[in-house]
Amino acid sequence: MSPHASRTPRTFHSPRTSGTSRTSRTPRTLLTALAALALLSAGAAFTPPATAAPAVQAAAWDTDRAAAAYTVNPAAVTASGSENAGTAPGLAFDGNGATRWSSNFADDAWIRVDLGATIRVDRVVLDWEAAYGKRYVLEASKNGTDWTPFYTETAGTGGTVTAHTYPQEVTGRYLRLRGLERATPYGYSLWSFRVYGGEPAPASTTRTNLALNHPAYSNYYQHAGNSPAFVTDGGWPANLKDDATRWSSDWNADRWISVDLGAPSTIDTVDLYWEAAYAVDYLLQVSTDNRTWHTVHQPSAADIAARRADVKSPAEAVGRHDSVKLPQPVTGRYVRVVGKERRSFHNPAPYTAQFGYSLYEFQVWGTGGSASAAYPALPGEQPGTYRTTFFDDFTGSALDRSKWRVVRTGTEMGSVNGEAQAYVDSADNIRTENGNLVLRAKYCKGCTQAGGGTYDFTSGRIDTNTKFDFTYGRVSARMKLPVGDGFWPAFWLLGSDVDNPSVSWPASGETDIMENIGYADWTSTALHGPGYSADGNIGARQTYPNGGRADQWHTYAVEWTPTGMRFFVDDRLVQETTRNKLESTRGQWVFGHNQYVILNLALGGAYPAGWNQVTSPYWGLPQSSVDRIAGGGVQAEVDWVRVEQKG
Numbered sequence: 001m002s003p004h005a006s007r008t009p010r011t012f013h014s015p016r017t018s019g020t021s022r023t024s025r026t027p028r029t030l031l032t033a034l035a036a037l038a039l040l041s042a043g044a045a046f047t048p049p050a051t052a053a054p055a056v057q058a059a060a061w062d063t064d065r066a067a068a069a070y071t072v073n074p075a076a077v078t079a080s081g082s083e084n085a086g087t088a089p090g091l092a093f094d095g096n097g098a099t100r101w102s103s104n105f106a107d108d109a110w111i112r113v114d115l116g117a118t119i120r121v122d123r124v125v126l127d128w129e130a131a132y133g134k135r136y137v138l139e140a141s142k143n144g145t146d147w148t149p150f151y152t153e154t155a156g157t158g159g160t161v162t163a164h165t166y167p168q169e170v171t172g173r174y175l176r177l178r179g180l181e182r183a184t185p186y187g188y189s190l191w192s193f194r195v196y197g198g199e200p201a202p203a204s205t206t207r208t209n210l211a212l213n214h215p216a217y218s219n220y221y222q223h224a225g226n227s228p229a230f231v232t233d234g235g236w237p238a239n240l241k242d243d244a245t246r247w248s249s250d251w252n253a254d255r256w257i258s259v260d261l262g263a264p265s266t267i268d269t270v271d272l273y274w275e276a277a278y279a280v281d282y283l284l285q286v287s288t289d290n291r292t293w294h295t296v297h298q299p300s301a302a303d304i305a306a307r308r309a310d311v312k313s314p315a316e317a318v319g320r321h322d323s324v325k326l327p328q329p330v331t332g333r334y335v336r337v338v339g340k341e342r343r344s345f346h347n348p349a350p351y352t353a354q355f356g357y358s359l360y361e362f363q364v365w366g367t368g369g370s371a372s373a374a375y376p377a378l379p380g381e382q383p384g385t386y387r388t389t390f391f392d393d394f395t396g397s398a399l400d401r402s403k404w405r406v407v408r409t410g411t412e413m414g415s416v417n418g419e420a421q422a423y424v425d426s427a428d429n430i431r432t433e434n435g436n437l438v439l440r441a442k443y444c445k446g447c448t449q450a451g452g453g454t455y456d457f458t459s460g461r462i463d464t465n466t467k468f469d470f471t472y473g474r475v476s477a478r479m480k481l482p483v484g485d486g487f488w489p490a491f492w493l494l495g496s497d498v499d500n501p502s503v504s505w506p507a508s509g510e511t512d513i514m515e516n517i518g519y520a521d522w523t524s525t526a527l528h529g530p531g532y533s534a535d536g537n538i539g540a541r542q543t544y545p546n547g548g549r550a551d552q553w554h555t556y557a558v559e560w561t562p563t564g565m566r567f568f569v570d571d572r573l574v575q576e577t578t579r580n581k582l583e584s585t586r587g588q589w590v591f592g593h594n595q596y597v598i599l600n601l602a603l604g605g606a607y608p609a610g611w612n613q614v615t616s617p618y619w620g621l622p623q624s625s626v627d628r629i630a631g632g633g634v635q636a637e638v639d640w641v642r643v644e645q646k647g
Contacts, residue, residue: 001510062196062235064195065115065119065197066093066115066195067194078112082101082102083104083105092192097191097192101190101193102187102188105187107180107182109188111176115172115195120197121170121197122166123162123164123197124175124195124196125192125194126161126193127192128160128189128190130158130189131184131186131189133177133180134156136179136188137152137180138163138178139175139176139178140170140174144174147176150168151580151584152581164585166375168375169374170197200212202370203368203370204367210365210367211259211362214373216229220250220507220588221249221588226246231247233361241276241318247359248355248357249339253339253342256336256338257336261333262333262370262372262373265331266329266367269365271323271361272321272337272359272362273361274322274359275358277342278358278359279342280304281307281339282299283340289334293336294332296330297326299322310343311343311346311352312345342354378579383646384647386644388644389468390643391640391641393639395432398432403467403468404467405467406430406460406462407461409451410450410451416605417602418604419605420455420603420619420620421459422448424450430462435639436639437599460600462599463599465494468596469496471594471595472561472562474642475557476641478638479556479637480553481523483519484628485608485614485620485625486603486609486612487634488518488602488608490516491514491597491598492598493560493595494509495509496595506532508590511527511595512526512527513556516550517611517612518625521550523550523556525539525567527582529590531586531588538582542575544569555568564578564580565577603629604619604620606620608620
């Protein structure tokens with residue numbers, strides 16, 4: 001139940017493949033692989049001119065490290081076994097998309113590769129044959145004995161899977177895929193097993209790029225394929241236009257990206273290789289503690305004016321290289337770029353549009369640094385037992401406004417999702433009755449003025465915003481829903497910072513515990529955030545067992561923890577999404593801060609219309625449903641709402 005428009009704006013970039021479609025990457029040549037492995041394994045530091053990329057760096061950038069290691073040493077690849085001699089483990093690393101490894105027929109089969117050097121891994125790409133893994137884990141090791149998992153699949157569907165590592169610390173010389181459960185009676189079968197990353201720049205007493213393969217961070221990014229990790233991976237396309245590895249923020253001017261050099265360093269130059277969506281104005285800052293920042297550069301007024309005037313269509317626009325030589329060297333461990341203004345594009349002419357910031361590479365030149373810089377450990381599960389921190393069973397004579405805020409169209413919110421109703425504060429729409437909360441829809445042609453619009457329908461929406469906002473917990477409600485095309489009741493959570501213009505939706509996060517669009521036999525659950533919002537949400541549909549219906553009483557719940565979300569209907573698990581899988585394959589986890597509870601009954605709009613295809617007399621709401629509303633009795637009922645938290 002998104003609070004804003006149901007579809008996200010499109011950029012002119014092609015999104016990186018991270019689902020089940022095949023990528024378009026072609027295998028490297030033998031010469032490139034050998035040259036890349038020699039350079040990277042030696043850990044050589046190469047200082048290019050500040051204005052150009054050396055040819056050898058371009059060859060090493062974005063190399064499949066597993067294929068390069070196998071080319072040099074076929075014994076680098078081992079496995080628990082193979083189906084036959086024609087499906088040996090090395091065939092998953094030979095760069096040939098027509099050959100494959102197929103394991104022995106065992107759930108615990110495995111395959112591993114020795115990369116020949118310890119690298120920071122930024123992603124692993126698996127191309128599955130028809131005999132894919134339903135459950136498996138990817139692991140890294142520095143010694144080949146002690147393994148650390150970094151991606152766990154619990155419901156695999158085969159195809160091409162790109163497992164990005166950001167924001168985890170994944171460094172190792174050895175990578176392993178360990179099977180847990182096969183999807184077929186056969187072995188695990190991989191066309192290819194690709195590994196990307198590079199050696200972190202070590203401490204240096206000679207001038208070098210101290211940021212190479214070091215941890216990078218940002219406040220928000222577009223999706224998993226455009227995470228901050230890519231700005232230190234060592235390369236960029238020569239034309240500063242191709243959709244190559246890059247960070248791309250979401251659509252907001254207030255965005256930053258930073259690099260951790262690992263130790264205090266003396267910095268003389270910063271090179272920024274921008275894609276076409278560059279910053280018109282920005283601050284370059286340094287810090288010793290990642291808290292207090294000192295600005296060391298901002299583009300001049302003349303430069304800002306020239307950048308602002310460079311308005312082209314997305315097809316014509318290219319990026320730019322900012323080589324910032326500081327007036328005198330500065331000391332710092334952390335370096336960041338803070339965006340102040342985004343570039344504008346003709347889209348189409350004469351209209352303009354702005355997208356996120358997009359940066360291919362962030363280089364920091366100087367001395368010092370340390371290869372020990374690492375991403376911090378992610379939060380684990382919370383200790384303790386659950387206790388009730390919020391409860392309402394609606395037994396009072398009216399809504400308890402010490403617990404609930406009544407939301408009104410035109411005051412607390414605007415019109416959203418193409419819905420037909422105005423939310424109003426009226427006992428006709430929001431009441432307690434027989435120990436239940438009742439949200440009732442009403443019809444009166446042209447009777448309601450709200451937010452500058454005229455509405456034929458009114459309905460009810462309440463939330464706990466400013467009354468009870470919380471982080472993590474088990475949230476549940478017992479509800480009975482109206483059945484009919486276009487009736488859209490929902491029970492959901494929304495990030496408490498949604499109204500902050502520097503955050504907004506979907507960066508605020510949204511957790512849909514229950515949505516129903518009028519069908520008697522099913523409801524849905526979903527998560528919305530950067531890279532997985534609106535129609536691209538991470539969701540599931542559940543069908544009631546044994547002939548159950550939405551207009552009967554059911555309990556809907558979510559268990560929200562630091563490591564994932566688990567959704568239930570009548571204590572039956574219907575969706576489980578781990579933070580690990582979400583961030584590895586889709587986008588940023590934005591559920592580590594306060595959310596609040598929402599209950600509402602919408603009428604028509606994008607979600608119902610997408611299913612029932614109704615366009616008249618209202619979008620998603622047919623005449624038969626209008627007649628039912630006019631006749632009275634279309635309502636959602638709530639027996640109780642409970643929030644339990646640990647602590």
